[in-house]
Amino acid sequence: MPLYANAPAHIRAITPYQPGKPISELAREMGLEEATIVKLASNENPLGPSPRALAAVREAVRDLARYPDGGGFELKQALSARLCVQPGQIVLGNGSNDVLEMVARAFLTPGNSAVYAQYAFAVYPLAVQAVGAAGIEVPAQDWGHDLEGMLAAIRPDTRLVFIANPNNPTGTLVDPTTLRSFVQRVPDRVGIVLDEAYFEYLPAYLRADSLAWIHSHPNLIVTRTFSKAYGLAGLRVGYAVAHASVADLLNRVRQPFNVNGLGLVAARAALADEDHLARSLQVNREGLEQLGTGLAALGVKYIPSHANFLTCELEDAASVNRALLGRGIIVRPIAGYGLPRHLRVSVGLAAENRRFLDALEDILRFDSAGS
Ligand SMILES: *Cc1c(COP(=O)(O)O)cnc(C)c1O
Numbered sequence: 001m002p003l004y005a006n007a008p009a010h011i012r013a014i015t016p017y018q019p020g021k022p023i024s025e026l027a028r029e030m031g032l033e034e035a036t037i038v039k040l041a042s043n044e045n046p047l048g049p050s051p052r053a054l055a056a057v058r059e060a061v062r063d064l065a066r067y068p069d070g071g072g073f074e075l076k077q078a079l080s081a082r083l084c085v086q087p088g089q090i091v092l093g094n095g096s097n098d099v100l101e102m103v104a105r106a107f108l109t110p111g112n113s114a115v116y117a118q119y120a121f122a123v124y125p126l127a128v129q130a131v132g133a134a135g136i137e138v139p140a141q142d143w144g145h146d147l148e149g150m151l152a153a154i155r156p157d158t159r160l161v162f163i164a165n166p167n168n169p170t171g172t173l174v175d176p177t178t179l180r181s182f183v184q185r186v187p188d189r190v191g192i193v194l195d196e197a198y199f200e201y202l203p204a205y206l207r208a209d210s211l212a213w214i215h216s217h218p219n220l221i222v223t224r225t226f227s228k229a230y231g232l233a234g235l236r237v238g239y240a241v242a243h244a245s246v247a248d249l250l251n252r253v254r255q256p257f258n259v260n261g262l263g264l265v266a267a268r269a270a271l272a273d274e275d276h277l278a279r280s281l282q283v284n285r286e287g288l289e290q291l292g293t294g295l296a297a298l299g300v301k302y303i304p305s306h307a308n309f310l311t312c313e314l315e316d317a318a319s320v321n322r323a324l325l326g327r328g329i330i331v332r333p334i335a336g337y338g339l340p341r342h343l344r345v346s347v348g349l350a351a352e353n354r355r356f357l358d359a360l361e362d363i364l365r366f367d368s369a370g371s
Contacts, residue, residue, distance in 0.1 A: 008132060010110070010129055010130075010132045011130070011132075013129065014126065014129055014130065015336070017122055017123065017126060018122075018336050019042065020039065020041030020042035020330060020332050021039075021041060021325075021330050023037045023039050023330070026325060026328070026330055029325075030325070030326065030328070032328050036328050037328045037329075037330065038328060038329045038330070038348065038352045038355050038356065039330045039346075040309075040329070040330065040331050040345050040346040040347070040348050040352060040353075040356055041330045041331055041332045041344075041346060042233065042332070042346065043168065043198075043228055043307070043308050043309050043346045044227075044228075044231070044233050044346065045228065045229060045230070045231030045233075045280050045308075046283060046287075046346075046347065046348045046349045046352060047231060047276070047279060047280050047283055047349075048231050049230070049231040049232050049266065049270060049276075050230070050231065050269060050270045050273035050276035050277075051273075051276070052269040052270070052272065052273045052276070053230075053231075053232060053266040053267075053269040053270040053273070054266075055269070056265040056266055056268070056269035057235075057262045057265065057266050059265070060261055060262050060265045060266075061262070063261060064261065064262075066261065067257055067261075068257055068259060068260055068261035068263075068264055069261075069264060070256045070257045070258075072090075072092040072259055072264055073087075074264070074265075074268055075092060075237075075259075075264050075267055075268045075271075076090045076092065078268045078271050078272070079239060079271070082271060083211055083241065084211070085211055085214075085241050086244060088244040088247060088248075089214070089241050089242055089243065089244050089247050090239055090240070090241055090247065091239060091240040091241075091242065091247050091250040091251055091254065092237070092238075092239050092254075092258070092259045092264075093223075093237070093238045093239060093240065093254075093258060093259065094236045094237075094238075094255075094258045094259055094260075094263075095225060095227060095233075095236040095237065095238045096195070096197060096223045096224060096225040096227070096238025096239065096240070097123055097238065098236070098238065098254075098258055099223050099238055099239065099240040099250070100123055100124070100127050100162075100193065100195070100223060101123075101127045101130070102240075102250045102253050102254055103127075103160065103191065103193055103221060103240070103250065104127035104128055104130065104131050104133070104160070105131055105253045106249045106250055106252070106253050107159045107160055107191055108128060108131045108132075108133035108159055108160060109131065109132070109133060110131070110132035110133060111133075111157065112133055112134070112157040112158065112159045113128075113133055113134040113135070113136050113155060113157050113158045113159070114128045114133055114134075114135055114136065114158065114159060114160040114161065114162065115136045115138060115150050115153045115154055115158055115160070115161040115162070116128075116135065116136070116137060116138070116161070116162040117137070117138050117139075117140055117144070117145045117146065117150065117162075117163075117164075117167070118137050118138065118139050118140040118338065119140045119143060119144075119167070119169065119170050119337055119338065119339065120145070120162060120163075120164050120167055121162075121164045121167070121168050121169075121195060121197075122336065122337065124162040124164075124193075125137070128160075133159075134157075136153050136155070136158070138150045138153045140170075142172070143167075143170040143172050143303050143311075144167055144170060144172030144173070144174065145163060145164075145165075145167065145172070145174055147163075147174065147178065147179075147182045150163075150182075151182070151185055151186065154186070154187065154190055158190055159189075159190060159191060160190065160191045160192075160193055161186060161190055161191070161192055161193070162193045162195065163179075163182075163192065163193065163194050163195065164195040164197070165179065165194060165195065165196060165208070166198045166201070166202070166305070166306040166307040167307075168197065168198070168307065168309070169309070169311055169332070169334045169337055169339070169342075169344045170303050170305075170311055171303055171304065171305025171306055171307045171309060171310065171311060172303065172305075172306070173202070173206060173306040175206065176206065176207065176208040176209070179194075179208050179210070180208065180213065183210075183213055183217050183220060184217070186219065188217075188218075188219050189219070190219060191219050191220075191221055191246075192217070192219055192220045192221065193221050193223065194208075194210055194220060194221065194222045194223070195223050196210065196222055196223065196224050197223070197224065197225045197227070197228055197238075198228055198229070198306065198307035198308060199224055200228070200229035200230075200277065200281065201228075201229055201281060201284055201306065201307055201308055202306060206306065210222050211241050214241065214242065214243055218242075218243035218245065218246065219243075219246075220242070220243075221240050221241075221242040221246060221250075222240065222241045222242070223238060223239070223240045223241075224238065224239060224241075225237070225238035225239075226238065226263075226266075226267045226270060228307075228308060229277060229280050229281065229284075229308070230267070230270040230271070230277065230280075231270070231276075231280065232263070232266055232267060232270060235260070235262055235263035235266050235267070236259070236260070236263055237259055237263040237264070237266070237267040283347070283349065284308050284347050286350065287308075287347035287348060287349070287350065287353050288305060288308075288310060288347055290350060290353045290354075290357075291310045291345060291347065291353050291356075291357070292304075292310065294353070294357035295310070295312055295357070295360075298357070298360060298361055298364060300312050300313070300314065300360070300364075301313040303342075308346060308347045309344050309345060309346045309347060310344075310345050310347070311334070311339070311342050311343070311344045311345070312342065312343055312345065313341055313342050314341060314342070314343060315341065316341075317333060317335070317340060317341050317342055317343050318333065318335070318340070320343065320360070320363055320364075321333045321343055323359075323363040324356070324359055324360070324363065327359045327362075327363075329355060329356055329359050331343050331344065331345045331346075331356070332344040332345075332346075
């Protein structure tokens with residue numbers, strides 16, 4: 001029997017994650033100059049990283065022959081001070097994606113199950129499947145999480161429930177009061193993975209005080225990232241905050257040097273640059289407004305978003321996507337999420353959003369691909 005056929009069935013059944021198309025790839029395919037391409041496909045910060053993060057990286061490049069600090073001491077200290085949690089409650093990841101996988105490895109086996117929502121972040125089913133556990137997908141409600149349905153879906157063999165708040169790719173949000181009541185009702189033996197990758201984009205009144213809930217709910221694991229609002233997607237730094245006993249378990253399945261040295265220093269510098277974060281949030285607010293107004297003017301429906309992207313509905317999303325690519329604009333088709341009539345557009349700079357809207361107008365006017 002060939003080697004591949006000996007891999008467990010749950011591994012052979014995995015459908016790989018579909019990332020946004022890289023700028024270099026579209027440039028090659030279409031014979032376009034990279035500089036003319038607009039990428040609004042991966043929810044990246046259009047302002048780029050903080051200049052302070054870049055300076056820290058330049059400095060740290062000298063130490064590339066050394067292994068990074070596997071314990072991430074300094075970054076944990078900075079996060080601990082900022083978030084008012086103990087350093088021992090923090091687990092650093094090579095992106096928060098890494099942390100999500102650690103959680104799956106630490107708590108799931110082929111005999112048990114995890115609950116997540118339809119249209120929730122694609123990494124949850126992947127992480128669950130990779131360890132051979134059963135995934136229980138609960139139908140969405142208004143594109144978001146049906147928390148009552150998720151509670152009802154918890155079985156005796158369920159070990160984890162995943163919540164993305166805000167959710168990607170739909171941008172929906174569970175308000176803090178509803179979320180709190182959900183956390184209180186999930187049985188203690190079930191881990192709640194609260195993925196707050198877009199937390200920083202929320203106005204204060206919509207931010208759950210989730211880290212404080214860990215004291216009374218030690219089954220709560222909150223994950224966040226430096227990839228989105230902090231503009232460091234390329235360096236791969238994310239983290240979990242959990243009860244110290246849970247953080248200790250996660251650290252046992254963590255690779256010893258999972259976060260690279262440049263990522264560690266860049267994240268610490270980015271965390272200290274509150275001006276850059278504030279500018280990033282403002283660019284996002286204005287961009288969401290611009291995209292929403294522009295789409296409405298074209299008669300295109302979209303799902304109201306609490307994150308840094310907008311998901312819009314088009315009759316023939318696949319053709320519109322091809323036409324956008326032909327014009328050098330990369331957005332994200334989300335047919336893989338079961339949303340074949342939607343495209344997810346990340347918020348860019350005003351000029352980038354404009355190019356997307358103008359191109360879309362053109363496409364909808366000249367062929368009948370749109371809604
Ligand atoms: C982008 C994203 C992440 C993680 O990204 P990393 O770059 O791995 O930190 C996690 N969850 C959601 C919902 C996301 O959209």
